Amino acid sequence: MRRRPTSPIPPRHGLDAARLKLPLEGPWSTLLEHLVDRLPRVDPERLEQMLCEGRIFGSDGPLAVDTRYSPGTFIWFHRDLPDEVPVPFPIPVVHRDDHLVVVDKPHFLAAIPRGKHIQETALVRLRRELELPQLSPAHRLDRVTAGLMMFVVTPSARGAYQTLFRDRKVHKEYQAIARHDPALRLPRTVTSRIVKERGILVAQEIPGEPNAHTDIELMEHRDGLGRYRLVPATGRTHQLRVHMSGLGVPILGDDFYPTLREKPLDDFTRPLQLLAQVLAFDDPLTGEHRRFTSARRLSAWESLETWSGVAADEA
Numbered sequence: 001m002r003r004r005p006t007s008p009i010p011p012r013h014g015l016d017a018a019r020l021k022l023p024l025e026g027p028w029s030t031l032l033e034h035l036v037d038r039l040p041r042v043d044p045e046r047l048e049q050m051l052c053e054g055r056i057f058g059s060d061g062p063l064a065v066d067t068r069y070s071p072g073t074f075i076w077f078h079r080d081l082p083d084e085v086p087v088p089f090p091i092p093v094v095h096r097d098d099h100l101v102v103v104d105k106p107h108f109l110a111a112i113p114r115g116k117h118i119q120e121t122a123l124v125r126l127r128r129e130l131e132l133p134q135l136s137p138a139h140r141l142d143r144v145t146a147g148l149m150m151f152v153v154t155p156s157a158r159g160a161y162q163t164l165f166r167d168r169k170v171h172k173e174y175q176a177i178a179r180h181d182p183a184l185r186l187p188r189t190v191t192s193r194i195v196k197e198r199g200i201l202v203a204q205e206i207p208g209e210p211n212a213h214t215d216i217e218l219m220e221h222r223d224g225l226g227r228y229r230l231v232p233a234t235g236r237t238h239q240l241r242v243h244m245s246g247l248g249v250p251i252l253g254d255d256f257y258p259t260l261r262e263k264p265l266d267d268f269t270r271p272l273q274l275l276a277q278v279l280a281f282d283d284p285l286t287g288e289h290r291r292f293t294s295a296r297r298l299s300a301w302e303s304l305e306t307w308s309g310v311a312a313d314e315a
Contacts, residue, residue, distance in 0.1 A: 005019075005059060005074050007019065007057075007076050008057045008058075008059060008060075008061065008076060009057050009076050009077070009078065010133075011127070011133050012078050013081070013119055013124065013128070014119070014123075014124040014125070014126075014127035014128040014133070015078065015081075015113065015118065015119070015124055017057075017076040017077060017078050018076065018077055018078070018079055019074055019075070019076050020038065020074065020075050020076075021072070021073075021074050022034060022069065022070060022071055022072060022073050022074070022075065023071065023072075024071045024072050025071065026069070026071070028069040029068065029069055030066060030067060030068060030069055031051070031056075031063060031067040031068070031069055031070075031075070032044075032047060032048060032051060032065060032066075032067075033069065034069055035047045035056075042080075046080070048065055050077060051063060051064060051065040051067070052064075052065050055077055055078065056075055056076070056077040057075065057076045057077065058070075058073060058074070058075055058076075059073070059074060063075065081118055081119060082116055082118060084116065084117065084118060084119055084120045085120065085265045085266045086120060087106070087108050087109045087120045087268075088268070089106035089107070089108070089109065089268075090106070091103050091104070091105060091106065091109070091122055091125060091126060091129070092104045092295070093130075094148065094292055094294075094295075095292060096130075097153075098153060098154075099152065099153055099154065099157045099161075099285055100138075100150060100151070100152065100153065100161070101126065101130065101132070101135065101150070101151040101152075101153060102148060102149070102150050102151075102279070102292050103122065103126065103148070103149055103151070104146075104147065104148060104294050104295060104296055105122050105141060105145075105146060105147060105148070105149045105276075106146055107144060107145070107146045107268075107271035107272065108143060108144065108268050108271065109121065109122055109125075109143065110122070110143040111123065111137060111140055111141050111142075111143070111149060112137055112140070116265065117143065122137075122149060122151075123135065123136070123137055123151070126151060132153055134153070134154060134155055135151050135152070135153060136151065136152050136155070136158050137149070137150075137151055137152075138150040138151060138152050138158075138161040138162050138164070138165060139162070139165040139170075139235075141276055142238070142272075142274075144253075144255075144271065144272040144274075145272060145274045145275070145276060146271065146274070146275050146276070146294075146296055147174070147274075147275045147276025147277055147294045147296060148276045148277070148278070148279045148292055148293075148294050149276070150279060150292075157285060160284040160285060161284065163284070164281050164284060165235070168233065168234070168235075169281055169282070170279060170280070170281040171231075171278065171279070171280040171281065172231070172232060172276065172278065172279060173229060173230070173231050173277050173278035174229070174230040174231075174232070174240055174274060174275060174276055174277060175219075175227060175228065175229060175230070175274075175275045175277050175298060176227075176228045176230055176240065176244060176251045176273055176274045176275070176298075177225055177226070177227055177228070177251065177252050177273035177298050177300040177301050178225070178226055178228060178244055178249040178250060178251050178252055178273070179224065179225065179226065179249050179250075179252075180218070180221040180224055180225055180226035180249075181226075181247075181248060181249055184218075184247060184248065184249065186216060186217055186218045186228075187215065187216060187217040187218070188215075188216055189213060189214070189215050189216075190212075190213070190214045190216055190243040190246070190247065191210040191212065191213050191214075192205045192210055192212055192242075192243070192246065193205060193206050193207065193208040193209060193210050193211050193212065194206075194211060194212045194236040194237070194238070194239060194242055196236070196237040196238065201256065201260060202238070202256050202257065202260055203236070203237050203238045203239075203242055204242075205242060205246060211234060211236060212232075212234050212236040212239045212242075212243070213232070213233040213234050214230055214231065214232045214233070214234075214239060214240060214243045215229075215230070215231040215232075215233070216228060216229075216230055216231075216243065216244070216247070217229045217230075217231075225252075225300065225301070226249070227298075227301055228244070228249075230243075230244075238256065238257070240274060241254055241256065241257045241272075241274070242257060244257075245257035245258045251272060251273050251274050252270075252272075252273040252300050253270045253271055253272040253273050253300070254272055254274075255272075271299065273298045273299070273300045273301075274298075275294060275296055275298055276294065277293060277294045277296075278291065278292070278293055278294070279291070279292045280292070
């Protein structure tokens with residue numbers, strides 16, 4: 001198995017340099033010509049400026065504006081960072097050892113860099129705050145979902161922990177707050193086929209072989225709201241939100257299901273009432289059984305009066 005080439009540029013602001021492999025064939029005579037075609041969203045003048053400033057590297061060092069195109073080689077550079085809305089919530093660390101970091105992620109904080117969220121992500125902030133430049137996520141968690149998320153400290157341990165999630169060997173429990181429907185028979189296992197197409201914000205349930213399975217239980221209810229335990233056996237995108245909406249009790253604060261609503265990135269009100277509460281697994285490196293529990297509480301259950309109007313609107 002070939003090893004990835006090592007970046008000649010250190011991380012910046014907790015972010016690794018972007019890496020591109022140049023195609024083996026193509027019409028370009030210079031690196032700049034290729035980058036103009038390869039990165040159409042970047043102004044050609046900006047690419048030329050980056051080369052002039054020595055900000056684009058090959059394996060032997062910075063590359064010049066007149067560098068000849070070299071098929072099959074790698075280049076590295078740091079992208080220009082977008083302006084981001086600061087997410088004004090801390091990331092409590094639940095557990096830290098030589099292999100793992102488990103945190104209690106707040107609502108509204110993206111897990112990993114993507115799109116408009118780069119520095120204001122759990123991964124980048126933790127790399128900076130904990131001084132762990134090689135930290136990597138073991139799994140994913142939606143930006144609007146709060147709760148437990150696990151990161152791996154060293155690259156050598158990454159595969160073992162990511163494989164746990166891939167092979168569904170991690171027990172996960174979530175809590176959700178939604179309208180209470182006395183006619184809804186629970187507990188039950190919900191199964192369906194969920195697909196999420198690239199570039200489309202919402203997932204859909206379609207006919208076909210089920211690929212999503214969720215156990216749903218009503219824990220308690222009062223004043224028209226229910227507190228639910230959700231135990232997914234699979235990990236499809238937005239699975240819990242889709243299944244709750246499909247039962248007619250969408251999770252409070254959900255701006256995607258059943259109806260897509262626009263919400264500004266600087267609006268931190270009415271968070272999605274979904275919490276990743278428990279992670280449990282047998283550690284693949286030590287053999288120890290581990291169980292972590294979130295200390296967070298969902299605000300709708302703690303302040304029913306504040307959310308009662310929202311529940312009526314979303315019923």
